[in-house]
Amino acid sequence: MGIPKILILGAGYGGLMTAVRLEKILNYNEAEVTLVNKHEYHYFTTWLHEPAAGTKDPDKCRVGLDQILDMNKTQFIKGTVTSIDKEAQKVTLENGEDLSYDYLVIGLGSEPETFGIEGLRNHAFSISNINAVREIREHIEYNFARYNQEKSSDLVTIVVGGAGFTGVEFVGELTDRIPELCKEFDVDPSVVKIYSVEAAPTVLPGFDPELVNYAMEVLTRKGVTFKINTPIKECTPEGVVLADGEAIKSNTVVWTGGVRGNAIIEQAGFETMRGRVKVDEFLHAPGHDNVFVVGDGALIINEEINRPYPPTAQIAIQQGNNLGDNIVATIRGAKLTPFKPSLKGTVASLGKGEAIGLVGSKKIFGTTAAIMKKVVDNRSLFLIGGLSLVMKKAKL
Amino acid sequence: MGIPKILILGAGYGGLMTAVRLEKILNYNEAEVTLVNKHEYHYFTTWLHEPAAGTKDPDKCRVGLDQILDMNKTQFIKGTVTSIDKEAQKVTLENGEDLSYDYLVIGLGSEPETFGIEGLRNHAFSISNINAVREIREHIEYNFARYNQEKSSDLVTIVVGGAGFTGVEFVGELTDRIPELCKEFDVDPSVVKIYSVEAAPTVLPGFDPELVNYAMEVLTRKGVTFKINTPIKECTPEGVVLADGEAIKSNTVVWTGGVRGNAIIEQAGFETMRGRVKVDEFLHAPGHDNVFVVGDGALIINEEINRPYPPTAQIAIQQGNNLGDNIVATIRGAKLTPFKPSLKGTVASLGKGEAIGLVGSKKIFGTTAAIMKKVVDNRSLFLIGGLSLVMKKAKL
Numbered sequence: 001m002g003i004p005k006i007l008i009l010g011a012g013y014g015g016l017m018t019a020v021r022l023e024k025i026l027n028y029n030e031a032e033v034t035l036v037n038k039h040e041y042h043y044f045t046t047w048l049h050e051p052a053a054g055t056k057d058p059d060k061c062r063v064g065l066d067q068i069l070d071m072n073k074t075q076f077i078k079g080t081v082t083s084i085d086k087e088a089q090k091v092t093l094e095n096g097e098d099l100s101y102d103y104l105v106i107g108l109g110s111e112p113e114t115f116g117i118e119g120l121r122n123h124a125f126s127i128s129n130i131n132a133v134r135e136i137r138e139h140i141e142y143n144f145a146r147y148n149q150e151k152s153s154d155l156v157t158i159v160v161g162g163a164g165f166t167g168v169e170f171v172g173e174l175t176d177r178i179p180e181l182c183k184e185f186d187v188d189p190s191v192v193k194i195y196s197v198e199a200a201p202t203v204l205p206g207f208d209p210e211l212v213n214y215a216m217e218v219l220t221r222k223g224v225t226f227k228i229n230t231p232i233k234e235c236t237p238e239g240v241v242l243a244d245g246e247a248i249k250s251n252t253v254v255w256t257g258g259v260r261g262n263a264i265i266e267q268a269g270f271e272t273m274r275g276r277v278k279v280d281e282f283l284h285a286p287g288h289d290n291v292f293v294v295g296d297g298a299l300i301i302n303e304e305i306n307r308p309y310p311p312t313a314q315i316a317i318q319q320g321n322n323l324g325d326n327i328v329a330t331i332r333g334a335k336l337t338p339f340k341p342s343l344k345g346t347v348a349s350l351g352k353g354e355a356i357g358l359v360g361s362k363k364i365f366g367t368t369a370a371i372m373k374k375v376v377d378n379r380s381l382f383l384i385g386g387l388s389l390v391m392k393k394a395k396l
Numbered sequence: 397m398g399i400p401k402i403l404i405l406g407a408g409y410g411g412l413m414t415a416v417r418l419e420k421i422l423n424y425n426e427a428e429v430t431l432v433n434k435h436e437y438h439y440f441t442t443w444l445h446e447p448a449a450g451t452k453d454p455d456k457c458r459v460g461l462d463q464i465l466d467m468n469k470t471q472f473i474k475g476t477v478t479s480i481d482k483e484a485q486k487v488t489l490e491n492g493e494d495l496s497y498d499y500l501v502i503g504l505g506s507e508p509e510t511f512g513i514e515g516l517r518n519h520a521f522s523i524s525n526i527n528a529v530r531e532i533r534e535h536i537e538y539n540f541a542r543y544n545q546e547k548s549s550d551l552v553t554i555v556v557g558g559a560g561f562t563g564v565e566f567v568g569e570l571t572d573r574i575p576e577l578c579k580e581f582d583v584d585p586s587v588v589k590i591y592s593v594e595a596a597p598t599v600l601p602g603f604d605p606e607l608v609n610y611a612m613e614v615l616t617r618k619g620v621t622f623k624i625n626t627p628i629k630e631c632t633p634e635g636v637v638l639a640d641g642e643a644i645k646s647n648t649v650v651w652t653g654g655v656r657g658n659a660i661i662e663q664a665g666f667e668t669m670r671g672r673v674k675v676d677e678f679l680h681a682p683g684h685d686n687v688f689v690v691g692d693g694a695l696i697i698n699e700e701i702n703r704p705y706p707p708t709a710q711i712a713i714q715q716g717n718n719l720g721d722n723i724v725a726t727i728r729g730a731k732l733t734p735f736k737p738s739l740k741g742t743v744a745s746l747g748k749g750e751a752i753g754l755v756g757s758k759k760i761f762g763t764t765a766a767i768m769k770k771v772v773d774n775r776s777l778f779l780i781g782g783l784s785l786v787m788k789k790a791k792l
Contacts, residue, residue, distance in 0.1 A: 131544040138541035145534035148527040
C-alpha cells in the first residue's frame with residue numbers, strides 16, 4: 001500500500017497554505033505530499049493591481065516556492081493541470097503526465113467571469129497573474145510611448161470594467177502612475193482619461209455607503225470618471241460600448257468585473273455554481289471524503305446574510321491552515337475541525353496614502369486606512385512565509 | 397529696414413551649433429536670431445540606439461534648449477516647419493505662422509531612406525528621435541511581456557535592417573539588453589533572436605575589413621545572426637521577406653539602412669541628391685547667398701575619394717561653428733572662411749565594453765575603443781554645451 005499520497009493542485013493562497021501547514025504537522029514518512037503549480041513561484045494575487053498599474057515591481061509580488069517550502073518534504077512539480085478524474089483518482093498534466101492521489105486538494109483559483117459580455121474575453125486584459133499584469137503594465141507604457149507619434153487619445157484612455165475591490169484599487173494605482181507616465185513620455189496630462197465602469201448602482205457593492213462615497217470622492221478628485229449603474233454591452237478592439245449606447249474609445253480595457261472558479265473543476269464533474277464547489281464544513285467536495293477545495297474554487301455560505309463569502313486571500317489562507325490539520329486528522333483517524341471563516345476586516349487601497357476600510361465594525365479612512373492596508377498585506381506575508389518572507393517583501 | 401533677421405530651422409547638431417556660435421560672436425543688436433524646432437530640447441542623435449534598445453534613459457540623451465542657449469539672445473519658437481518659400485524669403489509653420497528672414501539656416505535633419513522597399517515605411521520602426529526610440533523600447537518590452545501569454549517566437553525576434561553604423565551599434569546594445577529582458581519577463585534566452593540584415597557584401601560598408609571582422613565576431617558571439625549581401629525585399633506586419641526568398645517572422649523590424657535629407661528642402665525647389673543639397677564651400681545652397689544648409693541636409697564631396705562625406709554629428713558641429721562665423725562675416729561685409737571637414741576618427745560601439753574604431757589611421761578594438769567611444773561622445777557634449785552639459789550628461 002505505501003504511505004498515503006496527498007496531491008495539492010495550485011500554489012495560491014489556499015493550496016500553498018495547505019502545503020505549509022502539512023510540512024509543519026506531518027510526521028516523517030506519514031504521507032507523501034506533492035504540489036503542482038504552473039510556475040515555480042507563488043504570487044500575491046491581492047497585490048497585483050499595483051504591478052498592473054506599474055506602481056510596484058512584479059518581482060516584489062511573488063516569491064519562489066523553494067523560499068517557502070522545504071522541497072525535501074514537499075515534492076514540487078511545475079506543470080499545468082488539464083483534467084481531474086475523480087473516479088480513477090488521478091490528475092493529468094499538460095505534458096501528458098498522470099498523477100495519482102489518495103487525498104486531493106483543489107486550489108486552482110479563478111478565471112475572469114465575463115457574464116457573456118461580447119468581446120470581453122478577446123479584447124480586455126485581466127489582472128490575473130504575474131504574466132498578465134506585466135503585459136498590462138507594458139501595454140500601457142507602450143501606448144503612452146506611441147501617443148506622441150500618433151496623437152490618438154484612445155492610446156491614453158484606460159477603461160476599467162468593474163468597480164469592485166480590484167477595479168477600485170487598480171484605478172487608485174493608475175491615478176498615481178499616470179503623472180509619472182505623462183512626465184516620462186511628454187504627454188499632456190489633460191489628454192489622459194481613466195474610466196471606472198460599473199453595472200451595479202454603486203461602486204464597491206456591499207461596502208458601507210459612507211466608505212463608498214469617500215472612495216468616489218478621492219478617486220474623482222484624482223481624475224477618475226465613474227460610470228455607475230452602466231453595464232458594458234460590448235468590448236471591441238476600439239474600446240467599449242455601454243448599455244446606454246455611449247461608446248468609449250480606448251486601446252486599454254481591463255476587466256475586473258468578477259471571477260468564477262477554474263473551469264477544470266466543472267469539467268471534472270463536480271457540481272458548481274459559477275465554477276465554485278459548495279463545500280461542506282470540512283471543505284470536502286460533496287460526496288468525496290478525499291477531495292477538498294480551497295480558495296476561489298470553494299463556495300461557503302455566510303449564514304448571517306445568506307450569501308456566499310467573497311473569495312478572498314484572507315479566507316483562503318484560513319482554509320489552507322484548517323485543511324492541513326484536517327487531512328492529518330483524517331490520516332490519523334482523528335476528529336476533524338469544522339472550518340469557520342474569521343473575518344478580520346477589509347481595507348481597499350485608493351492609491352498612495354489613501355484607503356478605506358472596515359476593521360471589525362469600525363470605519364477607517366485616509367492615512368489611517370492606508371497604514372492599515374499595509375499591515376493587512378504584511379500580515380498575509382507572515383501567515384504564508386513567516387518573518388523571513390516579511391523581511392523580503394514587506395510593504396513599508 | 398531694422399537689423400538683419402537670421403532664421404535657423406532645426407536644433408540638431410548643425411542648427412544648434414550655429415545658434416551657439418552666433419550667441420558668442422554677434423554684437424548686441426547686430427542681428428535678430430530666431431531658432432525654430434519641433435521640440436523644446438536638443439537630442440543626441442548619435443546616442444539614440446541606446447534608449448531605443450533600452451540600455452539608456454532617453455532623458456539622458458536630450459537637453460532643454462534653454463540649458464544651452466540664452467533665450468534673451470536667441471528667440472526660440474517651438475514649431476514644425478512645413479514649407480520654405482525662398483523667393484518670398486519666408487518659412488511657414490504647421491500652425492500657419494509665417495516667419496520672414498534675411499538669412500536662412502536649414503538644419504532640418506534627415507528622414508529614413510527606404511530605397512522603395514515595400515512596406516518598410518508602414519511596418520518598420522526607425523531610430524530617428526526621442527519619441528521614436530521610446531516607442532521602440534516600449535514596443536520591445538511589451539512584446540517580451542506578451543511572450544509568456546502567447547508563446548509566439550515572433551514576439552521575441554528582432555530584425556534590424558541595415559548594418560551600417562546605427563544598425564551595428566543598435567544590435568550591440570540589444571545584445572546587452574536581451575538578458576535583462578529575459579530575466580524581467582521570465583523568457584528563456586534561447587528563444588530570442590536578433591537578426592542583422594545588410595544588402596551590401598559586408599557590414600559597416602566602407603570600414604576597414606579587420607575592424608569589420610572583429611565587429612562581426614564580437615556580435616556573433618553575443619548572439620546576433622548576420623544576413624549579409626541580402627537585401628530586404630519586403631516588410632510586412634509579419635516580418636520581412638529577404639531577396640533570397642527567406643521569410644523572417646518578427647514583430648519588431650527596425651530600419652537603419654540609410655537616411656536622406658528632409659523632404660521639405662526638395663519641396664522648396666532646391667536641387668537635391670537623395671534630399672541633400674550640394675552646398676558650396678561656404679555651405680550656401682547653390683545660387684542663394686543668404687540660404688545655408690548644415691548637417692544631414694548638406695552634401696559635401698570628399699575630393700580624396702570622390703564620394704560624399706557621410707552625414708555625421710562631427711561634421712554637423714563643425715559646420716555650425718563655421719557657419720556662425722560666416723554669417724557674421726557676411727553681415728559685416730568681411731571675408732568668409734571656407735568650410736573643410738576635419739575628421740578626428742570614428743568609433744562604433746558594439747555594446748558594453750566593446751567597440752571598434754579608427755583614430756587617425758590607427759585601428760582600435762575592445763576596451764580601448766569602448767573608452768575612446770565615451771571620450772568622443774563626451775567631446776561632442778562639450779562642443780555643444782560646454783562643461784556644464786558634460787557635467788549633466790557625460791557618459792562615465
